[in-house]
Amino acid sequence: MKKLTIMAMTAMLASACNAPKEETTVAPWSIDRFADIEVLRYEVPCFESLSLQQKKLVYYLSEAALWGRDILWDQNCKYNLQIRTICENIYTNYKGDKNDAEWKAFEQYMKQIWFANGIHHHYSNAKFVPQFSETWFVEQAKAAGNDSTCLDTDSELLRAVFDPDFMQIKVNQADGADVIATSANNFYEGVTQSEVEDFYAKMKDPKDATPVMFGLNSKLVKEDGKLVEKTWKVDGMYGETISHIVYWLEKAATVAENDQQKAVIEKLVDYYKSGDLKDFDEYSILWVKDLDSKVDFVNGFIESYNDPLGLRGSWEGLVNFKDSANTARTEVISENAQWFEDHSPVDPRFRKSEVKGVTAKVITVGILAGDSYPATPIGINLPNSNWIRAQHGSKSVSIDNITAAYSAAASGNGFNEEFMWSETEIEHAKKYAHYVDNVHTDLHECLGHGSGQLLPGVDPDALKAYGSTLEEARADIFALYYMADPKLVELGVMPTADAYKAGYYQQMMNGLMTQLVRIVPGESIEEAHMRNRALIAYWTLDRAAADAKANNCEPALSIEKRDDKFAVKISDYEKLRTYFGELLGELQRIKSEGDFEAGRQLVEKYGVKVDPELHAEVLKRYETLNLAPYKGFVNPRYETVTDANGEITDVKVVYGEGYVDQMLRYSHDYSANR
Numbered sequence: 001m002k003k004l005t006i007m008a009m010t011a012m013l014a015s016a017c018n019a020p021k022e023e024t025t026v027a028p029w030s031i032d033r034f035a036d037i038e039v040l041r042y043e044v045p046c047f048e049s050l051s052l053q054q055k056k057l058v059y060y061l062s063e064a065a066l067w068g069r070d071i072l073w074d075q076n077c078k079y080n081l082q083i084r085t086i087c088e089n090i091y092t093n094y095k096g097d098k099n100d101a102e103w104k105a106f107e108q109y110m111k112q113i114w115f116a117n118g119i120h121h122h123y124s125n126a127k128f129v130p131q132f133s134e135t136w137f138v139e140q141a142k143a144a145g146n147d148s149t150c151l152d153t154d155s156e157l158l159r160a161v162f163d164p165d166f167m168q169i170k171v172n173q174a175d176g177a178d179v180i181a182t183s184a185n186n187f188y189e190g191v192t193q194s195e196v197e198d199f200y201a202k203m204k205d206p207k208d209a210t211p212v213m214f215g216l217n218s219k220l221v222k223e224d225g226k227l228v229e230k231t232w233k234v235d236g237m238y239g240e241t242i243s244h245i246v247y248w249l250e251k252a253a254t255v256a257e258n259d260q261q262k263a264v265i266e267k268l269v270d271y272y273k274s275g276d277l278k279d280f281d282e283y284s285i286l287w288v289k290d291l292d293s294k295v296d297f298v299n300g301f302i303e304s305y306n307d308p309l310g311l312r313g314s315w316e317g318l319v320n321f322k323d324s325a326n327t328a329r330t331e332v333i334s335e336n337a338q339w340f341e342d343h344s345p346v347d348p349r350f351r352k353s354e355v356k357g358v359t360a361k362v363i364t365v366g367i368l369a370g371d372s373y374p375a376t377p378i379g380i381n382l383p384n385s386n387w388i389r390a391q392h393g394s395k396s397v398s399i400d401n402i403t404a405a406y407s408a409a410a411s412g413n414g415f416n417e418e419f420m421w422s423e424t425e426i427e428h429a430k431k432y433a434h435y436v437d438n439v440h441t442d443l444h445e446c447l448g449h450g451s452g453q454l455l456p457g458v459d460p461d462a463l464k465a466y467g468s469t470l471e472e473a474r475a476d477i478f479a480l481y482y483m484a485d486p487k488l489v490e491l492g493v494m495p496t497a498d499a500y501k502a503g504y505y506q507q508m509m510n511g512l513m514t515q516l517v518r519i520v521p522g523e524s525i526e527e528a529h530m531r532n533r534a535l536i537a538y539w540t541l542d543r544a545a546a547d548a549k550a551n552n553c554e555p556a557l558s559i560e561k562r563d564d565k566f567a568v569k570i571s572d573y574e575k576l577r578t579y580f581g582e583l584l585g586e587l588q589r590i591k592s593e594g595d596f597e598a599g600r601q602l603v604e605k606y607g608v609k610v611d612p613e614l615h616a617e618v619l620k621r622y623e624t625l626n627l628a629p630y631k632g633f634v635n636p637r638y639e640t641v642t643d644a645n646g647e648i649t650d651v652k653v654v655y656g657e658g659y660v661d662q663m664l665r666y667s668h669d670y671s672a673n674r
């Protein structure tokens with residue numbers, strides 16, 4: 001059993017990479033700011049210490065990743081690519097006054113849709129409201145040489161930009177609505193929610209122990225009254241773009257680090273050619289077993305958050321390599337997975353008797369693409385197929401160079417001073433928050449998602465539209481419960497017995513109050529991860545209040561006024577942990593039994609609604625700090641050095657590119673339609 005302390009880890013980090021530094025530097029971290037967005041750079045430490053073969057592999061896989069961009073744009077809304085082209089033409093050809101209010105509003109809109117990969121906000125899913133006039137837009141579009149047929153008054157394209165009631169939300173999860181017909185994504189056309197549910201219910205064989213993920217790589221449309229899947233593959237929908245991805249994947253296969261990795265890449269190519277979801281499952285199994293390679297990647301139709309029914313995968317790409325020093329920490333957690341499972345405060349029937357293949361590592365990303373760009377996750381756990389996870393395990397990663405960039409950009413911005421209860425919490429956060437945050441991600445990804453089991457015969461999709469939120473809540477509450485366990489100190493994962501308090505405070509403050517800065521007044525919470533955080537925090541707040549009333553004592557968790565402003569107060573951390581244990585038990589029961597109604601009630605009661613008074617105050621205080629609630633990243637560039645024969649002799653990472661330049665370059669270089 002390895003023991004790893006925070007001190008030992010810092011020492012390891014310092015000596016992790018002795019390769020000479022490139023002249024180009026990542027600073028400044030923050031490079032653009034507009035609307036509610038801040039754009040940052042991230043650094044790719046230790047890229048120089050990779051072998052030439054590994055550098056080439058990163059380069060080829062990066063090209064394969066960047067080529068998927070337009071697929072995501074089209075998946076997000078069918079007018080996105082057309083609108084982007086018109087806007088980019090205006091942006092690059094504009095000859096007028098750049099202090100003009102219409103231009104300034106347009107420039108912001110352009111930057112917003114680049115960031116969101118379309119006309120809907122990447123997080124809230126609500127359509128952007130342009131602050132420039134339709135007349136100005138049409139004039140500029142025509143002057144920039146755009147095809148004017150789609151610019152007729154009341155054309156669907158103009159309505160997509162300007163009509164607030166047309167395609168107003170990308171993913172609609174409103175209780176009681178037809179979530180398919182009312183969502184503006186491009187996964188379905190001319191079909192209703194019940195038609196989709198019937199279509200897939202008929203395909204599912206309850207006796208099939210290894211079902212494919214139906215609908216993952218296609219669009220469902222109605223043709224001549226019949227439902228048809230349009231499959232995304234080389235000779236299908238998105239064929240031209242996918243051919244480019246395949247071209248770079250085939251190059252990557254020639255420089256794979258070992259036979260296992262080569263087989264992974266070749267299987268992915270097979271799948272892109274066949275469109276057969278059985279090939280995707282075979283690929284996923286090969287991928288999950290590729291544990292020896294330094295370089296790894298995600299490339300394909302992966303997460304289903306953009307489909308209200310959770311079937312269709314948004315295109316995503318990511319290339320990374322292992323951060324060996326930090327990985328030691330997650331290995332300790334993984335090696336003890338069975339201990340955590342056995343001690344989990346859930347009904348023993350819902351525990352896995354044997355936790356398989358929970359592997360975890362800390363990675364350095366080299367490129368972000370598709371649904372991971374520019375806004376990006378800080379942890380990933382794949383594959384998503386339930387039976388593959390159960391039989392073959394899953395791979396979990398935390399992305400350290402991204403969290404490092406976040407904290408570098410955020411240090412000293414005044415946020416904690418404004419919102420935390422007292423100096424004690426602020427000091428505690430300074431000492432432990434970044435580290436404990438990483439441990440939280442590790443526990444969520446390595447153990448949380450992989451823990452527990454369904455009772456025999458329970459449909460994995462039983463929780464339907466609430467499935468994503470409840471699954472994230474289950475993984476988060478698992479992490480919260482164990483974060484405070486003395487076992488983590490014993491294992492050397494946590495530096496002290498009370499470091500977890502920084503994590504508890506942060507999570508409660510975020511779920512109860514500060515994540516509201518991401519919500520527009522009057523809107524409710526839509527995004528699955530945000531719903532999960534609100535669900536946990538508000539359930540616990542209720543639980544603490546009831547407990548306090550019953551026992552006539554101070555609540556362990558409360559929202560109180562401090563200097564006439566709301567702040568979260570935690571008076572008893574240990575009690576908080578016992579509540580988290582109870583909620584973990586209930587969330588696991590809901591998942592294991594497929595209890596849709598109980599899950600729906602939890603989400604609707606605690607995860608969706610916003611207290612308008614608290615919300616207004618949080619927004620006002622946040623505004624005075626002048627911070628951006630959302631952050632994302634530009635990628636570095638990879639430049640090849642070649643010899644006289646055109647052979648690559650080195651690959652260099654370069655950081656200088658700006659946000660606008662990168663977006664325009666991607667549209668130009670990675671678009672099959674140009």
Ligand code: ZN
Binds near residue numbers: 449
């Ligand atoms: Zn998760």
